[in-house]
Amino acid sequence: MKYKKISKDYIKVCVDRLTRFKPVFEKYNRVFIDIVNKFLISSEGDKEAFKEDNIDTICNIVCEIFNSSIPFEHDSFVSDILISEEENSFVLDDGERKFLNSGLNLTGAIKYVSDDDNLPKNLKRLKLLLENKDRKTCDLRKEYSLLYPVKKVILTEGATEEILLSEFSQKLGYDFNKEGVFIIGAGGKNQVARKYYKMVNEIKLPIFILLDFDADETKELIMPKLRPKDEIYVIKSGEFEDILSLNLIINSINANFSNNLHCSTADFNPEIKMTKNLHILFKNKGFGEYKKADFAKMVKNYIENSCGNSFEVTPEIKEIINKIKKM
Secondary structure (H helix, E strand, O other): OOEOOOOHHHHHHHHHHHOOOOOHHHHHHHHHHHHHHHHEOOOHHHHHHHHOOOHHHHHHHHHHHHHHOOOOOOOOHHHHHHHHHHHHHEOOOHHHHHHHOOOOOHHHHHHHHOOOOOOOHHHHHHHHHHHOOOOOHHHHHHHHOOOOOOOEEEEEOOHHHHHHHHHHHHHOOOOHHHHOEEEEEOOOHHHHHHHHHHHHOOEOOOEEEEEOOOOHHHHHHHHHHOOOOOEEEEOOOOOHHHHOOHHHHHHHHHHHOOOOOOOOHHHOOOOOOHHHHHHHHHHHHOOOOOOHHHHHHHHHHHHHOHHHOOOOOOHHHHHHHHHHHHO
């Protein structure tokens, strides 16, 4: 079998993709296909075997290419930890277990790329595991805010909650990265039930589902599938923007558009929903088009900088965080 060795930079890309919080087949199949397509230069017979979807053959081909590219002796330490975490987090079939047990030298790969100052969070934590082999993974997660291993999952409708929930939670002393809380945005109200149906067939961990006030139909679709360890929370008075402090909203906007006309409480009509208020405000003030994700990042930036130290966490946001904490 003839092949090119994988570059150091691409080893980092592969290990990053293989160690994210995603179903095993989804991430391993993608990475293994990429490795074969990019680096296998052998006979048509090898490529045909790959096309036949023989997982054993695929794993053997990829393992040889990958491990020959690592200038460190094979060590199963990292793989053993990751296999245990995947077993605890996901529902695995025989094919996925074959991927996990393919024999990739992931310990050597982490050693190989460990001198890189720009490692993603999941690779930084594997480097820390190698440096602290006698420490429990959960203890390291808590000490270094590593997120992994993940212990619970939050499923939200959209970007606002996905971006801001962890900020408010940290303010209340519950750090998602330290506690292993992973947030997934469904991409809209109409996608939540479909996403949850898929997740319950893949993920063993408890799932907290956060819905807007108008998501009754979505809740009804989810309830027959809701597992005892999962929970649904419906916002009482609208969308996530409606339960943000008005002062926080105003201060975030003014901090972001410091060279333009500032807004005040007088610019907000308490009789209409906050997203409508924001659409009108952005248009009237010349701030451009209001976009939920951009606005959420604006609030996040305000919270993270020094002027955000005294921002208010509203009672309903506190209630949501407390329910997540108690799961």
